[in-house]
Amino acid sequence: MLFAESAEHAELRAMVSSFLAEQLPERLSGSADALDRSWSQVVELGLVGLLVPEELDGQGGDLADASVVLQEQGACLAPIPLLATTTVLGALVATGSAAGRAAAAELCRRGASAALAFAEDARLDDLRHPRTVARAEEGGAALTGTKRYVIDAGTADVFLVSASWEGRPELFVVRRGAGVEVVAEPTLDQTRPLSTVVLDGAWAERVSGPDGRGVEDAVDLLYTALAAEAVGAAGRCLAMTVQHLRDRVQFGRPLGTFQALQHRCADLATSLDAATAALGNAVRTWGTPAHRVAAPLAFAVAQEAFTSAAAETIQMHGGIGFTWEHDAHRYFKRAASTELLFGSSRRLRRLVAERAGLFAPAV
């Protein structure tokens, strides 16, 4: 652990970590019963509704708590829809709309899992310009369009969807049912289920905040959640690698005594430390204008730290790092897949520059 944390967070972290370690083999077996069971336990442990206040039947935690949980989920690449559900719940509450808050409360009461359905094709900017259309209908809307690369759609009871409403991208809640077809896709990263979700006149509730806000805020929260996951995963990669360097003996001494390897580990620790600090800043600024810069910044930096840590983990493990049996490839693929799905760090850095107004014409 690179930073000291509060006793409460340390306790939460330990609890989540051991729970996930127990759950993993069951979850990977993939049976529907096993998935349901582990999700029920996650709900029971109070890990899901952290971003929902108690008066809405949530846990009444904050983003700092959720960050700890998501870091641990990232650390073991746990294939449970915790990131998706946490983000959806947090986004719903953050809209401030009556419909958004009511939806969050309902999801918490039901112990439902959710998925964020924003992306449509391989381009990043469609997150802000959805082609999925929302047409006004009795008390709500009917959504038509195709969402792709939806994380954890297979187990989701509910979808948070971005759709074009009166020419603006707005937020809608769609329940699994008529007009919703979920098609699971084969994936490069088998720890992260992805699906295509086809909406054909699916009934939806509009949950946007004032002035139709919600989509960008939800994406920023997603960036923060992904940053937490990346920090946890990078930390686990570094720990695995350090342990390997201590155990593995070649040329009559542990690999960790070779300075070149020591220094590369030090560089990983340094970038992880900076990423953890940036994550802390993003967590602290959620709900304020500063979050618009802090979130993509944290994600860009955390993603870079994760990508290097995962790559170095394979490299420093030598031959066994290249096998299916060893976990190294799973982290490598998670890092690569996240970057492919959500944009390269260079694009994210340009987003930071844009939001910080670095190149706005001088006044």
Add this chain to the structure above:
Amino acid sequence: MTTDRAVDDLRAEIRAWLAANLTGDFARLVGTGGPGSEHEDFDLRREWERRLGEGRWIGVGWPVEHGGRGASLPAQVAFHEEYARAGAPARVNHMGEQLLGPTIIEFGTVEQQERFLPPILRGEELWCQGYSEPDAGSDLAGVRTRAVMRDGRWHVTGQKVWTSLAQFADWCFVLARTDPGQERHRGLSYLLVPMRQEGVEVRPIVQLTGTSEFNEVFFDDAVAEEIVGAPGDGWRVALGTLAYERGASTLGQQIGFRRELDAVFAAARENGAIDDPDVRDRLTDAWIGLELLRDQAVASLAADGDPARGSISKLLWSHWHRDLGELAVDVLGAQGALAVSDPYELSAAQRLFLFSRADTIYAGASEIQRTIIAERLLGLPRGGGR
């Protein structure tokens, strides 16, 4: 960042004091001094140090019983931030205030505390650090400067190098070998040597900037009457000095960094380099890098003072600063290949570019910092041959 009343009060107090005192003759000191520019207006900055002493602004973090204000870490940060914000000149007695003073407080006798602390607090005695030698840089335990006891006093002979401001210092704290029978970090002692005596000669080293901040110091049977800690205890005392958290001043350092970054942005706007997408990406990276320095320093204040974490800070800021130096001249393009005038006057961007090459070397080279991180923070086994 949450602040408490004491921090806010100190911040307000120093802000007001600086506004009232960085005036008149002292006004021209704004922005002067600092790495690569230590020669700037030194005499007046020495006087400024005395003025700071009158205002009780030296030793802000020192315990109250030793003449300081006992300020908390966040309060010290606030002091450094305001000092930097006002563009107040680089201090002339960093060695005395930040290194020797705390060492005497921790390891010195009561007599030594009474003799040496007040003149530092009054800005009257300046100190330099006698650690590195030509054959002992990163490997400090290899020091060969010798000190022998004769007639109740230590007689020091040897050579120190990379001694900042030795030409101005009144005293030098010297790590010397007092027991020739012992090797490496054993048999070393921490001696206090008056600089203005016959056996001490200072020779400036010219750096690649053409300026001389650093010196060689030759001790030829120089006399020292004070030893801090017991003979043979020098390594422990010296390491105690090195471990002192510099975190408090790094947040003030970042205000200077912000100024430098703003200047690079301004230069890029002025000559149109800012329209180059590649330059924009690098400017973005520099901006993000500074945000990370701040986030990391803020997080470090909350964490414990593990010296190994200071290694991460040092790696981050020194490499950031070096990258900024490269960006600063790249923005100038071919114009960056021309000096300002003979005999070797350089622009601020060029000075930043050249002097920042030292950032990754002094105060613990990056290679050493990485080894510290690897061994002490990550728990990797100690490298071969050590």
